[in-house]
Amino acid sequence: MFNVSREFAPPFALIAPFFVIGSIFYMVATFLLPMFGADASHFDISVVGWAHLFLLGFVMMVIFGAMAQLVPVVLEVGHFSVDFYYIIWPLLAIGTILMVIGFWLAPGVLPYGGMMVLISMLIFLADTIMTLRKVEHISLTVKTIAATNGFLLLGILVGFAMALGIGAGVGIDVNKWLNAHIVLVLGGYVSLTIIGMSLILLPMFGLSHGFDERPINMSFKVMVGGVLAYLAGTVIDSQVVRFLAMLTMLGAMGLYLWQIWLIYKTRARKENDIWFRSMVVGYGSLAFSLPLGLLASLGAPENIGMTAAWFLVMGFFTFLISGHLYKIIPFLVWFERYSPLVGKQKVPMLADMYPKKMADYQFWFSAAGVVIAGIGLLFQSDMMFKAGAAFVAVGAVFLVISVNWMMKFGKQ
Numbered sequence: 001m002f003n004v005s006r007e008f009a010p011p012f013a014l015i016a017p018f019f020v021i022g023s024i025f026y027m028v029a030t031f032l033l034p035m036f037g038a039d040a041s042h043f044d045i046s047v048v049g050w051a052h053l054f055l056l057g058f059v060m061m062v063i064f065g066a067m068a069q070l071v072p073v074v075l076e077v078g079h080f081s082v083d084f085y086y087i088i089w090p091l092l093a094i095g096t097i098l099m100v101i102g103f104w105l106a107p108g109v110l111p112y113g114g115m116m117v118l119i120s121m122l123i124f125l126a127d128t129i130m131t132l133r134k135v136e137h138i139s140l141t142v143k144t145i146a147a148t149n150g151f152l153l154l155g156i157l158v159g160f161a162m163a164l165g166i167g168a169g170v171g172i173d174v175n176k177w178l179n180a181h182i183v184l185v186l187g188g189y190v191s192l193t194i195i196g197m198s199l200i201l202l203p204m205f206g207l208s209h210g211f212d213e214r215p216i217n218m219s220f221k222v223m224v225g226g227v228l229a230y231l232a233g234t235v236i237d238s239q240v241v242r243f244l245a246m247l248t249m250l251g252a253m254g255l256y257l258w259q260i261w262l263i264y265k266t267r268a269r270k271e272n273d274i275w276f277r278s279m280v281v282g283y284g285s286l287a288f289s290l291p292l293g294l295l296a297s298l299g300a301p302e303n304i305g306m307t308a309a310w311f312l313v314m315g316f317f318t319f320l321i322s323g324h325l326y327k328i329i330p331f332l333v334w335f336e337r338y339s340p341l342v343g344k345q346k347v348p349m350l351a352d353m354y355p356k357k358m359a360d361y362q363f364w365f366s367a368a369g370v371v372i373a374g375i376g377l378l379f380q381s382d383m384m385f386k387a388g389a390a391f392v393a394v395g396a397v398f399l400v401i402s403v404n405w406m407m408k409f410g411k412q
Helices: 012-031 045-075 082-104 107-132 140-168 174-206 214-235 239-265 274-297 302-337 356-378 382-407
Strands: none
Touching: 012 045, 012 082, 012 302, 012 382, 045 082, 045 107, 045 140, 045 174, 045 302, 082 107, 082 140, 107 140, 140 174, 140 214, 174 214, 174 239, 174 274, 174 302, 214 239, 239 274, 274 302, 274 356, 302 356, 302 382, 356 382
C-alpha cells in the first residue's frame, strides 16, 4: 500500500474537475455514437472527430487527473509545480471542443484547437519530466512514465502537424501519418501507462502479492520496441516494418494479459465488486480484440479492424477507467474529508462511498452495449450497432450520476 501523505498529495479541488469533465465528455461521446453506421471507417473524418472527442475529452482527461494524484504517490516526491494542473484541464477541454468543431464543421478552427491541446499536454509533460528528475529509485513504473511521456510528445507533435495539414493546408501526408499518430498515442502512451500503473493498482485493490513480474517487464520492453519500430516504418514508408511492428505490439499486450492472469491467481480479496467486474469486462474485451487486431494486420476487411478497435477502446480502456473511478474517487474524497477525523469520530468505509445500485446499472448497460454494438460492427448490422450504442449511452448517464454522487459524499 502507498505511503500517502499530505506533503505529496495534491488538493482534491485540483483533481476533481478532471474526473467530472471527463465523465461528461464520455456521456456526450456516447450520445453521438448513433450518428455512425456499422460500416464506418477509421479514415472517415467524422469518425476521427468522434475519436478525438472520446480520447482527449474522456481518456486523456481522466488519465491526467489520475496521474496528478498517482505520480507523486508512486514516485514519493512532490510535483514540480502542482498548480500547472489548474491550467491543464481548461486548455484540454476547450482544445478538444475546438478540434471536434474543426473536424466536423470548420476545418480552419482545427489548428487552434490543436494548439490548445498541444499546450496543455506540453505543460503536463513539463511537470512530469521535472518531477521525474527528483526520483532516486528507478522502478518499472518510473520507466513507463518516462517512456510514455516521450511517446506522448511525439504523438501530439504528429497530431498537431496533421491538424495544420487539414486546417491550414500545410503539406503533410495525413493518410501516411494517421496510423503512426494512433500508435504513438494509444500504444505508446495509453497502453504503456496502463501497463505501468497496473503493477501498482491491481495488486493494491486485489490484495495480490508474490506473483512473477517477468511478463509485465517483458511486455514493457516489447511494446516500446514495437512503437518505435512502427514509427520507423512510417518514416521510411515500409509496409513490412509496420506489419512486424503491429505483431510486436500485439505480442506485448498478450504478455500483459499473462501478467494480469498471474496477478488474478494470487489475489486475496475475492469480493466481486464493481471494480472487479469492470476489470473482467475490460480484460475480456482486450483478449477478444487482440486476435481481431491480428486478422486486421493480415489484411482482413475494415469491419474486423473497427471491431477490434471498438473492443479495445470501448471495452478495455473504458471499463478500466470507469472501474478505477469507483476506487480512486472514494479514496480521494475520504482522504480529503475524513482522514483528519480518524481517531476522533466514526468515519465511513471506502466501500460505502460509491452508489452501488447506480454503479450496477452503469456496469450492466455499458457491458451489454459494448457486446451488442461490437457484434453489430463485426457483422455490419446498423440496427445492432445503434441498439448497443443506446445501451452504452444509458450506462454513461449512470456513470456521470455516480461520479457526481461520489464527489459530493460527505460534503456539508
